[in-house]
Amino acid sequence: MMQIQAEDPCCVGVDVGGTFTDLVLLQKGRIRTAKVLSTQSPEQGVLAALAQAGIPGSGEESITLTRFCHGMTVATNALLERKGVPTLLLTTAGFGDLLWLARQHRPHLYDLTPIETDPVVMAVEEVN
Structure with a gap:
């Protein structure tokens, strides 16, 4: 997949679930999606989804995020199922x-x- 253009700001939405971590990225009217397996460490699943969507890692190149929305289906389910x-x-x-x-x-x-x-x-x- 082609890398995201660092000079163009983008919006990212991530949902961490029990099985999958889903990501949607919007940049210059284009939408990209990513779906990776969730991990024991939720942040690792988010980083993997970001990489799959073509967002550069923590190297010298960076991107401008105008919005980052994060949801945790795992937490919502735990609350509704009265677990924890x-x-x-x-x-x-x-x-x-x-x-x-x-x-x-x-x-x-x-x-x-x-x-x-x-x-x-x-x-x-x-x-x-």
């Missing part, structure tokens, strides 16, 4: 019930006995 350590939601005062209220997506919005699910977080703290 208990989670705390730290929120602005007055928004402590945000997860309880959610988006009110339920079959019968005005049913006084909705089916409740376990909370995603174990504790909520509000700060001013």
Whole structure:
């Protein structure tokens, strides 16, 4: 694959999952993608995806990133599956019930006995 032109700024988005690390790069209206196997060290998977997309490494040549977006499917899944350590939601005062209220997506919005699910977080703290 051709190297990215160092003089042209670009945007990069990366998602680290349990199996694959995916990357999307946008430079001068062109899109490049990369998909590599995730590693025990997430940063190594990100570096491998960057290399596969043609981004120069840590040598003398460098690129200008105007935006770098990073997502961790691994972390999101751990939270939703309630694996790992208990989670705390730290929120602005007055928004402590945000997860309880959610988006009110339920079959019968005005049913006084909705089916409740376990909370995603174990504790909520509000700060001013």
